Amino acid sequence: EAQVTQNPRYLITVTGKKLTVTCSQNMNHEYMSWYRQDPGLGLRQIYYSMNVEVTDKGDVPEGYKVSRKEKRNFPLILESPSPNQTSLYFCASSLVGGDNQPQHFGDGTRLSIL
Amino acid sequence: DAKTTQPPSMDCAEGRAANLPCNHSTISGNEYVYWYRQIHSQGPQYIIHGLKNNETNEMASLIITEDRKSSTLILPHATLRDTAVYYCIVRVVFGGYQKVTFGTGTKLQVIP
DSSP: OOOEEEEOSEEEEOTTOOEEEEEEESSOOSEEEEEEEETTTEEEEEEEEEETTEEEEOSOOTTOEEOOSSTTBOOEEESSOOGGGOEEEEEEEEOOOTTOOOOEEOOOEEEEEO | OOOOBOOSEEEEETTSOEEEEEEOTTOOTTOEEEEEEESTTSOOEEEEEESSSOEEOSSOEEEEOTTSSEEEEEESSOOGGGOEEEEEEEEEEETTEEEEEEOOOEEEEEEO
């Protein structure tokens, strides 16, 4: 089944403790992205990657890192999490295509930073 | 940057057409309009997208005005399972560049 898989689905942690949220897709998509969703603000793009070893900042990259060492994986790293990073996070992937192929989203990761 | 504006909520009777509007008056020529929906806090589900022509698929129709400043998502026969938050998105993917702008969504309640 074609899917985007995020882990963990839920995490409660404390300020300053490094964490990684994994994202994996099995559709051989070139593009992958991370979003955060906050009440009243909708979804905002954090980082995206067009292919292996190529990443770029979205609208809200501060406090996050990403890497793209393999085409299928795009982990989101919070080196020193803070309470303002408490949010619902989504990973998405898409093909590169002339008509802007749609993104496929994972089921989300709910992070609580205490 | 393109912005999208949607009404915060709408009701629709079951079996009737649901027409969800979106304003994107600052859209640029290479930006596509996408519609997704989100049920509770699940991952957004793709519905339809288009550049300037009207589009139809098995889920919905998308009507884009000629000046591309607004669009309407039409669910032709709404069912209770269509109750969700619907997002209008403007997105461009060009070479290595991606810009995505989500609206704040319309909460559609389908009423029996």
